[in-house]
Amino acid sequence: MRAALALVMLAGFFVLAVALAGGLTAIAIWRFTIGDVEGGAWMLVLAVALGGPALWATVRAIFARPEPSGFPLARDTHPDLWRHVDELAGIAGTRAPDDVRLVDGANASVWERRGVRYLELGLPLVAGLSVGELRSVLAHELGHYGGGHTQLSSMTYRAKIALQLSVSQDRVFGLLSAWAHLYALVAASESRDHERFADEVAVAAAGRDAAQRALLRIGPVGEAWADYLTSYVSLAVMAGRTPPLLEGFRCYLNHPRRVHELRRLESVLAELEPTSVFDSHPPIRDRVAAMALLTSSDVPIDERPGWTLLTGVSAEAASRLLDVSGPSATWEELVPLSGPAQVRRYAEALRHAGRVSKVGSSLSDVLAALERGELLKLTGRPVDASLTDEQVREAAVDTVTELLGCAVADQLVTANRAVLELNWGGLFVLRLPDGAAVYPDDLVAPAVRDANQVPEVRVRLQAIGVDGL
Template identity: 75%
Template structure:
């Protein structure tokens, strides 16, 4: 019933726009007939302000077609992946997709066009989940096929494109914004029902434990992927060289510190996930709780093997192109000293800029003095997101200043020739000192950022490894 209501409201948006246009045209003609040419002209202008954007949006939507992107994963190149897909499709009581693609986002999705089914799998998920967890993700997406959800989305795709384009065309179209928001509310409610149905399929096909763990892990894996792109892949982009990218992400995820961090992040992200009546997905915490009430197939055992083994057959050049990295091959060990100094200088300059803007001062000595006075938030300023709690704001400030201060320390030592940057999968770069000792700058400065009483201790340690001007 909600699906029908959503479709009716979607059609009603354009009926309302057409009715408003017709009304304004009638008023315009009437004003012209009684000799009010100025009023008639204004009414004609308003009618065109509604009709032209809406007509343009409809024409754009008619020719809008979703197109498959990413790396094709065929039955010939990835037979083991397709074995899981076919098995889960049979368990879900639906037909397998016709086309499976690897995409760079930490997400998975399905869609349908003219009877052809497409499945898109995010590289971070395949590289970061276990086979059991990935089977749950696959079963969930196949559940959308079995529930007929992709057929509904295929029908409404162009209409939704037209609605979004129309609402964003000019201030006068804001008159219809309220109706668009009402449609979004109804559509989101229907979409949440689709997600609950797909979750039930995931539990039935892959087991309750796999489904629960996959839901909780997707968010942290997405965060890990963003961090990996920011600190590691960016080195490759700066150098114009191509390291083994999949292997690098596996090294990142397998580091003991990352394993601990990601496990600790699972309940935090689930608990802090914001909710809105316009959300198309129920919150993860609600979905996990609902899964606990569903009957699970006791015979299903969780396959703990890494899902990245299913990527065998994926050319490394294709993976590099997918995340927009190009250039001759290079090892990660060679890459860090080659371009790491450019990256740390960029963040060191960000700290200096923050010091200048806040009037704290742009030297390491000034920043440490600021921390010693308990004025951490002077460096970060007011939060952009007003919905954050004071605790979340403080943690974000601690993390940010720790990163920037560590980069500033690394920048000074590397520039002075007193250290060499090395790759460190458990945090920021490692610094190799002339005596062969390894120093981890983020671990070194973190106590000073978090605890004012330890600034003096950290200052002495920095001086001991050759940091000047403190």
């Protein structure tokens, strides 16, 4: 019923736009014919302002077509993956997709165009989930096929584009925006039912434990992927070299510190996930709780890494996905090429924050500000007003710790008192002339978190050769 209502509202949106434009244009023509030029001009302006955006957006959306992206995973080169896909499609009571693609982003999705079924699978999920968890993700997406959720994908794709374009241009009375929000409310409710159905398929196909673990892990893997791109892949881009990207992410995920962080994030992200009536997916915590009530067969979880299903993916494919180019290089070779520039950039960001906040731009100034309890002066007000005071402080601690650690590294490297080495648990290790390893983040973190620790941290920094403190 809600699906039909959503389709009716989609049609009604464009009927409203045509009616507004046509009706107001007719009134404008009538006013012109009776000699009321000013009144006709005003009616014409209203017609363009209210109906024009939707009409123009509709024309553009008619010619818009979803196109497959990413790296194609053919049956003959990835037989293990396709074996699981075919098996799960049978369990879901549907036919398998015709085209499976590896894409960037910690997500998976399915869609159809002219009867051709596409499945897009995010590289971070393949690298970060076990085979059992990946089976749950695949079963969930195939459940959308089995539930008939993708049959109208082409039409709804164009309709959503038209809505977005219309609303972005509707800046006069907001009438079209209000209608679009009402449609989003109805469509989101229907979409949430689709997700619950697909979750039931995932539990039936992959087992309850794997399905719950996959749901809880996707968010942290997405966070890890974003940090990996920012902190590590950026080194490759700066150096103009191509390291083994998939292997690098596996090294990142397997570091003991990252393992601990991801486990902690599972419960944190699930608990703090915001909710809205416009959300197309129920909150993760609600989905996990609902899965606990479902009947599940005793399916053993395949703990093998998910990437073992993609042995045919070449290094060139991953580099194309991430837009990384240049001669091959190891991760260790990247550090002397772009590491100093990386820490210098972060150090300059801290100096800029010190200047803007007027606490001072030197390391001594920043430490003095921390000793006075002025951590939040360095980071300023958060953009997200919904964050709690504790969340704001934690974000500030993480940010300043990273920037301050890089500022320390920058000074020592520039003065030839240390060299940088790769560290999958925190970007860089500082290797001192006597061979000692210093982890900058761990060194400065106590001072950032606790003002009383600043004097002791200052002494430690002086001991390894940091000047001007």
